[in-house]
Amino acid sequence: MFVLEPIDEKVISKPQQYIINRGGYIWFARHPELGIVGTCALMKKADGVFELTKMGVSSHARGLKVGEKLLSFVLSKAEVIAYSTLFLLTNQKCKAAIHLYEKQGFVHDQDILDQFGKAYARCDVAMRYQRKRAQK
Template sequence: MTEPMPTLSIVEFDDSLAQHFHDINAEWIEAMFQLEQTDREVLQNPRAKIIEPGGAILFVEAEGMGVVGACALQKTGATSVELTKMGVRETARGLKAGEFLLAAVIERAEAMGADPLYLLTNRKCAAAIHLYEKLGFHHDAGIMADYGARYERCDVAMRYRG
């Protein structure tokens, strides 16, 4: 018999979770790329860089495993919001934790009035891109033109269309 899937829940950011935010994201970025200066600034100062300017950080917790994923919504303009720093620990792959987290983050972004809600990524992140597409993100040249230069590794830009 297969093990039952652990129950997933969403947890709001508080300072006690800042290290999880850093570690989860540093783990996946360093596995595929190099941490850029903009990554370090956000990961080392999530309250100052994301929360205080009006953004949000949500975590996904798996029963018996603790915090296994994180994702941020970073305000980049009056209504523009970047979905950023989304990562799930290697140990939690296959639990649908990323999809569960992404759905919660999209819901939060809509509640914040995000327009546009967008993300920047790299084509090496094929599984993530597939998930983004599945939940309503579309490739967008305008987003690339407006925001893509923020990261050297960015070669994919997507806008949420629901």
């Protein structure tokens, strides 16, 4: 859907250096028959600030709810990570992904866009995760 930007190439080619060594996390989704079909990372931007990034699902696994399951899993893991801000950056062309993010508790946030959106030329949507409150 997009051309890789220099920041994408750096992070994807050296995830240990740009994500793991800086206090971030990477997860993969594995389908029993298709193998690895998705990935998602939390990239530490500052103390308590994480970007949900590099989320993707293989085209041959779309429609299997892999993205929804992967995002739910990552958000459950994020709850045990000490964070004050969890955000993502995307593009308005990614309508299905944006709908999924909204469904999972992300809200559009202009402050996040202003602060972090310039990292990617394609970024025109920024969203912040709103922790779900425990139901009584």
